[in-house]
Amino acid sequence: MKKIISLVITLLIVLSAFIIPVSAENEIFSTEVVEYYKSLGLQGTTINVYNWGEYIDDEEIDVITQFERLTGCDVNYTTFESNENMYSKLSGGGVSYDIIIPSDYMVERLLSEEMLLPLDYNNIPNYEKYFDSEKYGYLVENGISDYAVIYNVGTTILIYNKKFVDEIPTSWKVLWDEQYKGKVLMFNNPRDAFAVAQFALGQSINTTNMADWDVAADYLLEQRKLVKPEYVMDEVFIKMESGEYAFATYYAGDYELMVENNPDLGFAFPEEGVNTFYDAMCIPKGSQNKKGAEAFINFMMEPEIALANAEYIYYATPNKAVLENEDYSLADSEAVYPENLQNTQEFHNLPTDTLQYMNNLWMKVKGENDAGGLYAGFFSAIVVIVVILIIHIIKKNRMKKYYNV
């Protein structure tokens, strides 16, 4: 036992030697900036940040560590993978966060339920300096900018493989083309998947008319029958890069990530329109350290930090300093910064009954083909069990005959 313990300890020591302490690197910020964050008096405080997974740079600049170093404020950093899960955690109680980063429709929902605190822009001087408020002026008009600062923006996009597709697709309807059977990847979340069908049908993606949703669901079912699409989220990277699929629907910045590993890929913005989205930094009610949270939002807009994040995430940034920076590698990307996009639509918060209806329809869309397989599997399992039982009984009877008679 002792030997085991000592072995484990030596292993741990060897492993910990690998963890090279953060070296005293060159200062990336100007003295003014350093002094500003030092003067905020956040030393010894804590903020709880709740962000999407893989949605902050930790390679070029370790953003969290730098913030902790400059302000002396500890960051508890945790991650979520969908707006809905973030919402349930936030509204479940027993926790309080200081920063959350929901998407557009979730910001609206949180606002309508009065779960956000208004921001004090005196504590976020970088907003005035670097935020592209011309382009995103509509947020000021509808009052959202009082509560949220955009972190990233993006659109959905149609990704195709030039090996299978000869000409640039112009319509979402190619995803209904039978010749690409088994080679189509669709979003595996109801809102984005329905949006594809709704764009193809020319509907509003925020319709509250149940009949519209029925039509869209039927259209998705038709697609299931015609091309047998696979519904994926992060697997889309591996699958598109492997070059075995013709089409995928995903988010624009992620196309740039994929094309780095598979140059055969191309993208298109279908003429029926695409969904534009944003993720924004907000302070939820119950925040224990609002000043710290505002300092964090301000810090995320520092040109150096915003650049590092933009290069890490590959989504479009609303930060003017990054867009003007010559080192920014994505500035020329037509996928990330498209010009003259037409017919774009944003997601808005839907009433609960519409959401419920959509989720039920989504189950139906995804379920119908699986059900056949499920029944077959269930049936064959029963057959196997019955056969095993019969063999068992026969054996038992034989044993009885041989030994008991």
Place this chain on the structure above:
Amino acid sequence: MTKTSPLAKLYIALVFIFLYAPMVVMMVFSFNSSESTYIFEGFSLQWYERLFHDKVTMDALKNTIVLAITSAAIATILGTLAAVGLNSMKNKHIKSSVMTVTNIPMMNPEIVTGISMMLLFVFAGAMFSKRDVLGFGTLLVAHVTFQLPYVILSVLPKLKQTDNKIFEAAQDLGCHPLKAFFKVVFPAILPGIISGAIMAFTLSLDDFIISYFTNGPDFQTLPIHIFSMTKKRVKPDMYALSTLIFGAMFVLLILMNVAQSRSDKKQRSKGDK
């Protein structure tokens, strides 16, 4: 000795391939020099290097290990005590009903356990007007709860095997009951305790659902962290991490087996004398 038929050999080979092929693939690609997950472009340790520089992941790993060790230790002690108590119960009906009750957390779907735990903690927090109850403490309680039945189930059979008369004989010869327990009963049930502890440890290590509902902003475990990456790509440094964890588990299990067989040998040679 009977000869194994080639069919049986083939079957075993298939089973092992299905069990280990995914892990082998993951290990191979953790050494890939590019980010690609379908072409091996060359050997490199870059993902391991990146892994150790990834503060959030390393924090999550540290949290997971701390939680697994503490919760397994508590569950092992509580579970062993419970098993001893259950074993010495005289009334059969009470005994079986207590067993059923302790087994419920094991049978219960994890999501039910998780949500009910969360509700309980939030409710208790509201009662004592404590705002942010969810955190390490609640995770610890939740993990100990679902580990307990496994520990009890692995200790109880060992207790049944040991002859209670030896324990009584030790006391007859003037041994204090507590000392008699540690001298006589404890060594006999030690294998059960150890396997229970390992079970509890590994269960805690890979639990996702219950942790998901009971964790707080200052304590995120590794499974939750990895799951949150599913909108973006799961990076190869996660393969590196999984490879390391698998390796550590493998070494631990081999060491346990070696220790076990040695102590068995010792006992046998003692018995021979």
